[in-house]
Amino acid sequence: MTPRDGRPWLPVALLLLQVPGCWCLSGPTSVTGTVGGSLSVQCQYEEKFREMVKYWCKSPCVWSTVKTKEADLEESNGRVSIRDHPANLTFTVTMENLTEGDAGTYWCGIVTSWLPGYFLDPTFLVVVSVTPVPSSVRPTRTPGLHRILPAPTWSTMTPKESPNPSQYPGPSPESHPVEDQASKREERSLLGSVHFLLLIFLKVPLFLIMLSAVLWVNRPQ
Known part of the structure; x- marks a missing residue:
C-alpha cells in the first residue's frame, strides 16, 4: 500500500x-x-x-x-x-x-x-x-425520645418560696368556720366555769342556810 x-x-x-x-x-x-x-x-x-x-x-x-x-x-x-x-x-x-x-x-x-x-x-x-449531606447538617434524633429536657440549673433546683398569704385574698380569720367553732367552745368553757363558781360560792351557801332554817323550825320542842 x-x-x-x-x-x-x-x-x-x-x-x-x-x-x-x-x-x-x-x-x-x-x-x-x-x-x-x-x-x-x-x-x-x-x-x-x-x-x-x-x-x-x-x-x-x-x-x-x-x-x-x-x-x-x-x-x-x-x-x-x-x-x-x-x-x-x-x-x-x-x-x-x-x-x-x-x-x-x-x-x-x-x-x-x-x-x-x-x-x-x-x-x-x-x-x-x-x-452526601454533611453530618453536621443532618438532624440528630434519639429513637423513642421526642423531646430532650434541659439540664437542671441552680435556679430550677432551689426550693420554691412559699406564697405570701397576703398576696392571695381570702376569707378573714373571724369568718373561718374552724375558728368560729373554736371560739364557741371557749365561750362554753367560760360559761361552765362561771356556773361552777356560782354553784360553790352562792348556791351551796344558800342551800345550806335554807336547810338549817328548815331543821331549826322542825326541831323537837
Whole structure:
C-alpha cells in the first residue's frame, strides 16, 4: 500500500468519527451537587444548530434522558428537565432531588443524524458528582425520645418560696368556720366555769342556810 491510495488513513478517519465531543458544542467539564439538592448544566452551541433538537443523556447514551421540542419551552422527564435558549445559543439541563445513583458521565448533545445515540451527533462530556449531606447538617434524633429536657440549673433546683398569704385574698380569720367553732367552745368553757363558781360560792351557801332554817323550825320542842 502507498500513501497515495488513501487506505492507510481510513482507520484514522473512522476513529475520529467514533470519538465523541465536538468543538462546536461546549460547557462545564464537571458539576457537583449534594444528595437531595439540585444542579444545572448550561451547554453552548453554534448558530447553525439553533433550530435543532438538543438532548441530555447518561453514558453510554443508548437513548436520550430528556430532549427539547420547542424553543424556550421546558421539557422534563421525572427529575430532569431541559430548556433551549436560542437567543443566546445555549440550553440548560436541571437535575433535582439528587441521589448518589445520579453520579456518572453525561453528554450534552444535538441531534444532527438519524443514527441512534451520539455516534455522529455533536456532543460534550460532563462528569456529574453527587456528594452526601454533611453530618453536621443532618438532624440528630434519639429513637423513642421526642423531646430532650434541659439540664437542671441552680435556679430550677432551689426550693420554691412559699406564697405570701397576703398576696392571695381570702376569707378573714373571724369568718373561718374552724375558728368560729373554736371560739364557741371557749365561750362554753367560760360559761361552765362561771356556773361552777356560782354553784360553790352562792348556791351551796344558800342551800345550806335554807336547810338549817328548815331543821331549826322542825326541831323537837
